[in-house]
Every structure is written in structure tokens, then in C-alpha cells.
Amino acid sequence: MIPGPHNAITDISGLRVGNAQDNALKSGVTVLTADAPFTASVSVMGGAPGTRETDLLAPDKSVAQVDALVLSGGSAYGLDACSGVVAGLRAQGRGFRVGDAIIPLVPGAIIFDLLSGGDKDWTDAPYPALGRAAFEAATDHTDIGTVGAGTGAMTAMMKGGLGTASLRFDTGATVAALVVANPMGSVTTPGDRHFWAAPFEIDGEFGGLGPDPASGLGRSTDSRKLTAMLERANTTIAIVATDATLDKAQCQRVAIAAHDGIGRACVPAHSPGDGDLVFAVSTGAMALTAPADLGLIGHAAALCLTRAIARGVHAATPAPNDLLPTWGQLNADT
Template structure:
């Protein structure tokens, strides 16, 4: 059978990976939100943490040597430590449907829902929630809204995000390889570093762009000197994080999924400068829905999938900032406002 020409999937979203849905919910007055990646069936999952200030839940359970080999959802949330409660809402929603990890007959299953958070607490939104932060309800709303299509930019976990000094947001991208594997990425971009080269509008991810998906400017403007970070944040703006999930339809073991997550982190380095700083909390999850078996040599296929995931994640970062718009009640700098 002749090989296909590799390129984006039909939606150019992580949901091009068969067996995945995404749901989002946001609280506009609080300027925050939640994104849930929901597999149709339990999926193999791994995680790689590179930022110096991560906030996570259930990541230790994902180690290949531990009991859990699959998860029921992955949650990305704003809200810093408060946002970890979004996974509680997703767990409750899944458990009510009888979904989760079960060992003992007659005992409710335990949904396994790893999560990561970003810091959007200082963006001017109303965070005076006292003892009732909105994240549990946002998590449940996002899970119940999951489907194949979802908004990019100022939505979900990226609703309150800032990418350097530009408005950040949720971005996603996909690619289908020549031999039919699908790889997708989703990122909530709230980075300290800049996603554009100094002095212009060119995304650092420009060499990986497909079909003009974030402006089609090309890589000609990719020039920067030492310590020249362009539109990065400056102190005291030092609470950040890009949290992401990559996915594939390949049937991976937990160890292979871990390698996918490790390789995908390079996508952040291709799209953000600087990245993985002491006050970033960068986290990348990797999901494998297992719809396509690996062919020998398996390690070579995993390496290819990791390279595709890194490129897709770089594209997702750029697409999130490209699509981002100001909040309805406040004006902040957006990529679309930069001079041409």
C-alpha cells in the first residue's frame, strides 16, 4: 500500500487521535478555566516534568514501575494550587458513570485523573472565592462538555493565561504520519518566556508550521542575541507554566509513553524562549489510545512518534497564542496587535 503524504489531521486538533475528546469550561469574572482530555476508554499515560515550580496531582502513579497503567482523564487547569480541585470534579463525574480502576467487586471504581495547574492568579480576575473556589465545578462542566471540537485561544485552562507579555491561551495541533499513525498535542500556554522572536511577529515555532496555521510568516525573522528575550515577562512577573498533553493512537507501554512525553518536551523548547525556568511549572503528559499496534522495530517507531509529538507541541503553543484575544472586560497585548 502506498504511503500517504504526512500532514495535519482533519481538525488539526488533538482530538484527531482516535479515542479522544476534549472539554473546556471557564469562569470569566475570575479569568480562569479548565481543560479536560477524555479518552473513550482507559488509556496508557505518562508524564515528564521540567519546570522548577510544578503543581501536579497523581503523577507518581504514572511511573512505569507502579500499579496504574492507564488513566481515565487528564486535567489541565488554571488557579495554581486551587486548580488541582478541578480533578475532583472530573473524578466525581467519571465515578458516577462507573468509570475508573476497580479491584474489589461491589466497591465503586476509582477514576485515575492526573492533573497539572498553571498560575493565573495575578491577572486581575476576581479571585475572592473564600472557601468555594470554582474549580471542582469547572472540572465537572468541562468533562461533561467533552467532544471532538473545542475552542483555541482564550478558553479553558488558557482563559487567564499570558504568554510572556502577550495573551496566552489553549492551542492544539495534530499530524498524521505517512504510515497512518496520528499524533496530537494540546497546550495551555502561560509561559514566562516569549513565543516570538525579538522585534517582530515571527513565532519561534515557525519552522514547524503546517499550512499557514499560525500566520504563515515563515522563519526569516528568527534572530536573537544573548539575553535578548523579546516579549518575555520580567520580574516581578515570575509565576508561569506551560502545561500540555500529547497523544497518539499507537499501542504503547507505560515506558514507551514516558519516552514520548520526554521527547515531546522539546517542543516547548522549540516554541518558547527561555523555558523550564525556576519559576515555570512546565509539565507534559502523554496518552496512548492503543488503536494501532506498533510494528518492528518498535523503538524506531517510538522515536518517530516522539519527534512528531515535539513538532506538534511546538505548533500547538504557537496556535494558542495566535488565536488568543483579550478578555471582554480588559485589554491586554495580543499577537494580533503586534505591528506587521
């Protein structure tokens, strides 16, 4: 397996990503959509999730495909970003048809960034407009770092961000991840230099510093974020995707497997104060060639998610009134 040409979720043909953010607000929205509806499911392993329409992604529910997925800042307010995407899809005549009615199907998930240092004193919540703008900005290019839903994201010790990564099999099938890294845990070992994800890095994609040579790691619970904010102000939300043909049950299994990627990149992960969630998507462009392929896709999804988390944090950029430094600021001599 090697990364796709852009090392991004948009290496999967037909998928598009759009971002919109308000830098004064220090929050934003990221939308994944496609040229056609796609199969999707979800796995939630955090103790404090915030979601919209995720129940319909269960394998036993009747809806087979959705039109877009939303990752948003704003906590509960951010769920309204889905409404903006619904409006954009409806304007294009896209959605599930029931008689003369069109119903765009847009599940979503949110992170808590209400205490990120931005101006949250709004009169009308900005998230429907941000959702619509992100949908309309969707392209086959994927920005990373302090953009979209990653604008106000923070990890335990530094700014978080929006990340992506991909892997391509010899068969031509592609697996990829898109993530907003805002965990309670740290993404780097003590000293802020080495990423927990380092053993899985490819071609220096997040600094190339390698694993921390120290041992006995994982016992420190230091958190600049906890000092600046609150214990429950967390969550890592992600989308993993493949062009291999999967049904909803198989997508759910891939989403479950992909959570390993969060556990490898964030320490600790899946805490009571995190809302850790992974959507899994299949565009259905390529047939599975063997029963073992599903396991390999789940494994690749976890690898991509691990790398995407580190890439998003590594690419974060400083902004006025930040509560935490970026990885780059902490490692300016690297």
C-alpha cells in the same frame, strides 16, 4: 507527515476534549478524556510544577491506565478541578474497580494565573465545578485560544492560550498535542511578530509570516509579564497523544522527547520559575510496526507541541481587564 483533518488532538479516534471557563475569574479548566481508559505517563522539566497523581504514571507503578487528564488554571486551587472530573466519571460508573468501589483515576497539572486580572476573591473555590463542567462538555472538537485552562494564560510579551496540533503518518497512525501556553519566556522574537515556532509551521496555521530574518536572537529577556506580575507566575503544561500502542515506559519516553517542542516555541524554557510538564497518552488502537516507530512518534510529538503553542497564542482573544495584549492586537496590520 501531514496534519490530521482537524489539526487537533481529537484527530485521534476516541479522545475528547472539554473546556470550561469563568471570564470574570479569567481562569478555566481543560479536560482530556476518552471512550475507554488510556495508557499515560509524564515528564516534568520545569522547576516549579503543580501536579496531582502524577506519581502513579511512573513506569514502575502498578496502575496501567487512567480515565482522564486535567489541565487547569488556578495554581494549587486548580488541582481541585480533578475532583470535579472524578465526580463526573463516578456518576457515569467509570473508574478503577476495587471490589464494589469505583475509583476514577485523574492526574492533573496547573498553571499560575492568579494574577491575571480576573476576580479571584471567591468564597468557595470554583475549580471543582469548572472541572466537572469541562468533563461534561467533552466532545471530539477542540477549541483553541482564550478558552478552558488557557483563559488566563500569558507569555512574556502577550496573552497565551490553549493550543492543539496533529500529524498523521502514512501508516495512518496519528500524533497530536494539546497545550496551555503560559511560559516565563517569549513565544515571539523581539518585535512581537514572528513566532519562534515559525520554521515548523504548516499551511499558515499561525499567521504564515515565516521565521524572523534577524540573527543573533535569543539574548533579549524583555518581559511585559514580569513587569505586570511575578517571576514565578509561569508554566507550560501539555498532553501529547497517539493511537499507536505504547506501554507506560514508552509513553514516558515520548513525553520526554516532546519537551523539545516547548524549547523550540518558548525562549527561554524549562526555567526555575516554570512548571513545564508533558503528559503522554496512548489509546492503543494501532500496533507499532518497527522499533524505530517510537522515535518517530516522539519526534512528531515535539513538532506538534511546538505548533500547538504558537497556535494557542495566535488564537488568543482580548477581554476586559487583560494585563497583556494579544498577538492579534500587536499585529493588527498583519
